[in-house]
Amino acid sequence: MRLSYPTNVKVVKVPCTGRVDVLMVLKALESGVDGVYLAGCEIGDCHFLKGNLRAVKRIAYAKELLKEVGIEPERVEMYHIATSDGPRFAQVAKEMTEKIRALGPNPVKDKNKAFKA
Amino acid sequence: MIVGNRKPLEEILEMVKPYKKILLLGCNECITVCAAGGEREVGVLASELKLSRAKNGGEIEIKEHTLERQCDFEYIDQIKPFVDDYEAIVSMACGAGIQYTAERFPGKVVLPAINTTFLGVTLEQGVWSERCQGCGECILHLTGGICPVARCAKSLFNGPCGGSSNGKCEVNPDTPCAWQLIVDRLKELGQLENYEKIIEVKNWSTSRDGGPRTRVREDLRIPKDS
Structure with a gap:
């Protein structure tokens, strides 16, 4: 298909979106990324039955935590994209990039030098 | 088990306002099982505090540490070697654990991150219910x-x-x-x-x-x- 999607999207592979924990999302934002989205399988299509449904709930929880912190919850999103749906993957990458670009950079970026392990 | 709730972030932020180096202390017992103050919740709170400080241009150093229990002094005393490196302890144990930690380190500020609520049971994953008042x-x-x-x-x-x-x-x-x-x-x-x-x-x-x-x-x- 030779589809292209924005180069700023870094793909982190996980065996299933059910593997993704709220802390992973928070740590990513802590490290200075501008946004995080999960590309899970379509609802009802999870190979592990409920992984993507768990991810939906965890992303909702992560959004609540971000609201508490005062960071835009829109920086975190859940998408459902069929494994074979390349065009949709590229479209979502573009959509999310545009959305985050409109929000501006992560407010903790460049201020996080004070972070220590 | 003893069931508790994490305090709202706003309240915790207000408490830790004067401090730049804190020891965030979880507990591996009841409060872990009711998903309020175990190792995982310690990680989430630490991340929230760091994000919030960074967003507002402040500095904070957090040591995450989860004890087997905070209601037995043998475990609490395990933080002795490094407790003095931090200005305050934020405890994620139940009220008993928070108090006992404060009692073991009289010169240290110990702040509560948990509202302890009741003695109860797990009805289903993520749902807890009160059963006993210890009368x-x-x-x-x-x-x-x-x-x-x-x-x-x-x-x-x-x-x-x-x-x-x-x-x-x-x-x-x-x-x-x-x-x-x-x-x-x-x-x-x-x-x-x-x-x-x-x-x-x-x-x-x-x-x-x-x-x-x-x-x-x-x-x-x-x-x-x-």
Whole structure:
């Protein structure tokens, strides 16, 4: 298909979106990324039955935590994209990039030098 | 287990405002099981605090540490080697653990990150429910294993009251009437004669009304001079 999607999207592979924990999302934002989205399988299509449904709930929880912190919850999103749906993957990458670009950079970026392990 | 809730971030941020180096102390017991103050929640709170500080241009150094328990001094004392590197401890244990940590380190500021709520059970993953108030004198043998002290809003001993309607409590339509549960269960057990018994006025001195309680088992105590 030779589809292209924005180069700023870094793909982190996980065996299933059910593997993704709220802390992973928070740590990513802590490290200075501008946004995080999960590309899970379509609802009802999870190979592990409920992984993507768990991810939906965890992303909702992560959004609540971000609201508490005062960071835009829109920086975190859940998408459902069929494994074979390349065009949709590229479209979502573009959509999310545009959305985050409109929000501006992560407010903790460049201020996080004070972070220590 | 003891069940608690994480305090809202805003409240915790206000408490830690004066500090730049904090020790965030979780507990591996009940508060881990009720998903409020275990290793995982320590990680989430640490991340939230760091994000919030960074967003507002401040600095914060957080050491995440989760003890096996915060209600036994042998475990609390494990933080001795590094506790002085931090200005304050934020404890994610229950009220007992928070206090005992403060007691072991009298010169250290210990702040609570948990609102301790009740003694309860896990109904399903993510749902906990109150079952016991530690009143010090159990009568579950008379009430079909359902506690009127903890589960009746009025702690009635000879219920139900007039607020019981269709098996629910007037305090909250989602709360079952404890006395309805008791009667149903006694019926099932063929023990309705227990319901006929008038339960006498309770001696609340065994409960909180008698002041803070201490339990001693002399046979287990280690003499101070040994």
